[in-house]
Amino acid sequence: METVEFYYSQAKNFYNNKDYTHALESIQKAITIDNRNFNCWFLITEIYLDLNRIEEASSCVITLINLDVNNSHAWYLRTRVLIGLKRYDEALISSNKSLELNNTNYKYQKLNNNIKEFLDFRTNKNSTTVNNSSVNNKTTEKKTPQKEKIFNPINKYESIFKVISSSNIQLFKDKKLNSEIYYNLLDNVMEDVLKKIDKNSKAHIYNKITQFVSYFAEIQYESIDNADGLYSCNVIKIDRSGKITKTIAILIHELAHHLLSEIFELYLMYLFNSKKTDAIEAFAWYVLNFKEEYLLMNEYCAHTVENYFMPFQYNNYESFNRVLKKFNLSNSEDIEKINFATKLGNTFAQDIIYMLNKYFDDNLKKEIKKQFILDGCVLKIFEGTKFKTNDFFNDEMKFDKINAILIESIIYIRTHFGFLELVNYKRIFRKVNKR
Template sequence: MNNKVICNNCGHENQINSNQCSQCEEELRNYSYFNNNFQDFYKLFSSDNLELLKKIPLTDTAYDSILNNIIDIGNENYQVFPEDPNVQHLIKISKPYARVQYDNTNAQLNLFSYYSFNKIFINRNTPNNMIPGAIIHELSHHLFNEIIKQSIMHLLNIEKSLYIESFAWYLTLQNDYLKIANEFACHRVQEYFIPENFTGYTSLIQLLDENKELEKEKIEKALNVGLSVSKDIIFVLEKYISPTMTINPEMSEYHKLDYNIQELDEQNKLNAMYTIIFNTFEFVSNHKRDMLPVLSDLNENYIRYNI
């Protein structure tokens, strides 16, 4: 489904939203992709697309195809690295998905790392032994976001675009329960691959503490979604990283959380994801005048980070 942008230096086909060739690191200038055109907004959030979403469910066959599409993005680096991959291995794995770089702005000094608009930022004060886990955690955020984007693209049968990128960002930023699912999934993936340096579910616990007004039952549903999606992210990353899980999954630290967390069956997971996507798409579609500047602002941030 994805178009490609061709590197003028080496001829390598890169993802449509790339700003650097993943083969030779030549700068790419795909200005047509990074065009904040309000007409694209109205075309995406049209009544026709809303009606299409109402009719097409997210099926297990489609979801398998989505995961394979995501794996295909990284296929140029298709090789399984040994257990305990070092930082350079992980940067190579991440490269087709999200660029890893040190944070020179000191914007998030309280964090080892953070992910924003297809960039993984590592705090320069992060201890060396914590950097691999930080990269895996932030790459998992990207893959969680990519699953949302690919699901939207499949449901509407459209190519990836700047407004698809921004809608996925808006969806994951404005829905408190999806933020919880996202954060839990990333901790779980990190714990799976690098259990010996895992520091616990710290940022998830902080997120829960900051949202004490949320309903416990809905939080548990979000955590169930997060656990289920974490297995999909692990499925993708195991194509590139040998699993190093040496502890019984039942001994995972998430069992210490004060919630009943259970993996969802496939259909309930897909129903939950579809409901979140549809409800948010319907809201944007029905409030275009108010939502255009919101998503356009996200577009501008995405452009600023990637050009």
């Protein structure tokens, strides 16, 4: 019987002999069997890099880092990917991370020096150009190169009618994101927030996470019927009556809901070439709620993110299982919908984990575990699910799925009179955003 080890060994031999086509076929079979295998993702990333298929390598290396954020060679491969994407300032940050984890590796040192020399050369070249073109020949101060903005929207889609126009169906068929732009947009979201946060703060872990989450969404503390937390339209409602560990888990869970909605907003902003508006936020939120399988996907995504950052003993799928009750588990069509929802939910969860790992460093994760022990939350078994999956869509398929969902949503709104619901969402977003 063919195993992960069999296909990995086969792929490694093909790769060493520079037979990349067969190496790729074998390693993809290995990942199909177990897509949490670190060595397999290592090898497929290197294959894509050698083939100069940078976007595929970018997608793979994100998974690689999510599987082991402290692996120096994973950060080295991430550096090479960023160089291939011409994101040199980010490549230097990634290279510094690989050296931080292993400062004796000659390859890491050499690549780090090469990036620094290139950035210095680019800076000097830009300064020289400015000086030569100056009318009064004044010396221009040398400036650190700014990260090039990959997306500068010029439109402002403020009308619900414009957002759900039937002409957008063709737009969604013709235009979609690519990996470079997608991860740049995710990075920008986190960079904007991290500029405002002191990661070395001596504050309690609960206060740190609360402060971080509040940069994304408004937090309201109140009792909620049949739930410990709730997210809707940029507001997180949470019952704070439980232990601190439980509250932290709820905050991470609800933040994941917000970030999933944010991903759809960013996607729409890019397709429309528009700044963020209440109308775009309303449509993105509607998209994630108008069908039960998308509600299920949303919950699976949030649980996967929560479970990643919380101690294993705290992992649960409570809200996912509540939505699951709406499906007929003896119906093959419903089972197909569930499997699609969990795979897509896991896909987005990997992207959100990638984003949050920029804030949740090892020290913060240790503080969460310490609080877990202080709260006495030891060996308590929470509710699992038989639909847990490690499968996810690659970037190309992910973008195809998003476009298909957006098209489906517009058609549904226009045929099921969903306009009034959208208007109500827009009104709520406007009210919250003004506070």
